[in-house]
Amino acid sequence: MIKSAPGLPPAATGDIRDTVEIMLARLRSGGDTAARDYARRLDGWTGPIVTPRSTIEAAAAQVPSDLKEALAYAHANISAFARAQRASLQDFETELRPGLIAGQRSIPVSAAGCYVPGGRYAHIASALMTIATAKAAGVPHITAAAPPRDGPGIDAATLYAMDLAGADTILTLGGVQGIAAMAFGLFGTPAAAILAGPGNAYVAEAKRQLFGPTGIDTVAGPTDLLIVADATADPGLVALDLAGQAEHGPTSPCWLVTDHEPLARRVRDLIPDTCARLGGTNADTARAAWDAMGEIILCDSREEMAQEADRIAPEHLHLHATALDWWQTRLTAYGSLFLGAETTVAFGDKASGPNHVLPTSGAARYTGGLSVHKFLKTVTWQRATDAALPALARATSRISRAEGMTGHALSAEARLHAHSPTTALR
Numbered sequence: 344m345i346k347s348a349p350g351l352p353p354a355a356t357g358d359i360r361d362t363v364e365i366m367l368a369r370l371r372s373g374g375d376t377a378a379r380d381y382a383r384r385l386d387g388w389t390g391p392i393v394t395p396r397s398t399i400e401a402a403a404a405q406v407p408s409d410l411k412e413a414l415a416y417a418h419a420n421i422s423a424f425a426r427a428q429r430a431s432l433q434d435f436e437t438e439l440r441p442g443l444i445a446g447q448r449s450i451p452v453s454a455a456g457c458y459v460p461g462g463r464y465a466h467i468a469s470a471l472m473t474i475a476t477a478k479a480a481g482v483p484h485i486t487a488a489a490p491p492r493d494g495p496g497i498d499a500a501t502l503y504a505m506d507l508a509g510a511d512t513i514l515t516l517g518g519v520q521g522i523a524a525m526a527f528g529l530f531g532t533p534a535a536a537i538l539a540g541p542g543n544a545y546v547a548e549a550k551r552q553l554f555g556p557t558g559i560d561t562v563a564g565p566t567d568l569l570i571v572a573d574a575t576a577d578p579g580l581v582a583l584d585l586a587g588q589a590e591h592g593p594t595s596p597c598w599l600v601t602d603h604e605p606l607a608r609r610v611r612d613l614i615p616d617t618c619a620r621l622g623g624t625n626a627d628t629a630r631a632a633w634d635a636m637g638e639i640i641l642c643d644s645r646e647e648m649a650q651e652a653d654r655i656a657p658e659h660l661h662l663h664a665t666a667l668d669w670w671q672t673r674l675t676a677y678g679s680l681f682l683g684a685e686t687t688v689a690f691g692d693k694a695s696g697p698n699h700v701l702p703t704s705g706a707a708r709y710t711g712g713l714s715v716h717k718f719l720k721t722v723t724w725q726r727a728t729d730a731a732l733p734a735l736a737r738a739t740s741r742i743s744r745a746e747g748m749t750g751h752a753l754s755a756e757a758r759l760h761a762h763s764p765t766t767a768l769r
């Protein structure tokens with residue numbers, strides 16, 4: 344290991360937990376009035392909460408045409424990928440035994456709430472990622488919420504993207520009050536069955552506390568990146584990809600895993616100047632993130648590199664290496680995989696198609712990222728005809744009686760008696 348750093352980022356502190364608990368209780372009882380009050384106190388917003396069409400149109404007029412083109416390109420890719428996911432999830436019906444028929448179907452949730460963060464950066468691409476995916480899933484009503492920025496309301500390009508992606512109602516509400524408004528159905532919106540989208544620690548904690556009665560996509564921690572690089576990697580490109588990730592914030596972990604020590608040393612030496620190239624506060628943020636959370640792990644073999652990647656289970660996993668097919672088959676724990684130096688995490692974050700709302704802090708050990716599946720309920724159904732009843736009722740009755748569940752046994756036996764009164768079960 345060339346440079347060590349603390350491991351996982353801290354969890355929500357007690358302060359944030361308590362603050363969010365108090366805010367949610369107040370928002371639950373105080374409804375629209377409490378939400379307006381928090382919007383004023385926390386974000387200085389006293390304008391309309393439900394964004395009027397005239398504001399959306401005024402925002403669209405401000406967005407430069409080249410940015411509109413880029414957003415149309417990204418929206419087409421993200422929607423096409425989400426539609427392909429939807430098409431891959433087929434409803435089915437199967438006859439398990441003669442007369443015993445069961446099936447599965449996927450039903451979109453009735454209403455979804457998509458949070459689009461916007462405190463530090465205008466997260467324009469996040470609007471496309473969550474809303475377009477809910478749309479492709481077939482959700483009938485999508486409410487989206489984003490914080491007001493710098494006085495005039497939601498950032499114009501973000502608002503344009505929210506509308507482009509298909510939001511039915513757009514709330515100018517950030518943080519806990521935005522999340523609560525969607526979950527509780529404030530401002531005339533239908534209560535969201537599921538809340539999706541990234542956000543800061545307050546947003547993540549609000550989603551965590553609401554989980555249960557309301558579904559959530561994930562509890563997102565700080566974004567992270569692991570690069571696997573072999574001797575063929577370009578150190579300048581590796582350093583640039585690491586610095587780009589570190590730009591997210593000073594708690595964003597970045598790892599370089601390599602089996603080539605000269606590359607490790609070269610990348611380490613290039614990082615300071617590469618961060619400086621980002622300019623202004625981005626340069627300072629990236630440098631601070633790398634100093635606090637950056638780590639270079641030197642391995643002896645390709646297999647050891649794969650084991651390290653699987654152990655860390657990063658949100659983004661980028662291969663600057665050869666034998667990409669081997670890697671694609673071997674790796675088992677990541678939110679999204681970027682194969683080869685020709686691609687970059689920035690493509691996935693903004694425009695290429697697969698979703699950028701991904702598991703962080705090692706959650707890729709057990710889940711993937713946001714997809715149409717999160718907006719769909721995969722439910723099952725069953726039917727039984729006379730041909731299936733004797734064996735089915737007999738098995739059910741015997742298992743139920745062995746469990747001591749007489750009511751279940753009687754329910755099973757009654758089906759049999761109703762259809763074949765002369766057949767004895769036991």
Ligand code: NAD
Binds near residue numbers: 386463466542543544
């Ligand atoms: P945000 O929209 O998540 O939060 C802004 C809101 O926080 C404000 O509207 C305010 O109401 C609330 N807030 C701020 N201070 C508060 C306090 N003291 N008490 C109560 N509420 C408070 O925007 P952000 O802060 O810029 O955070 C965005 C986050 O989203 C970042 O951590 C970023 O990394 C993350 N993100 C993740 C992904 C991903 O896919 N993983 C994508 C985009 C953004």
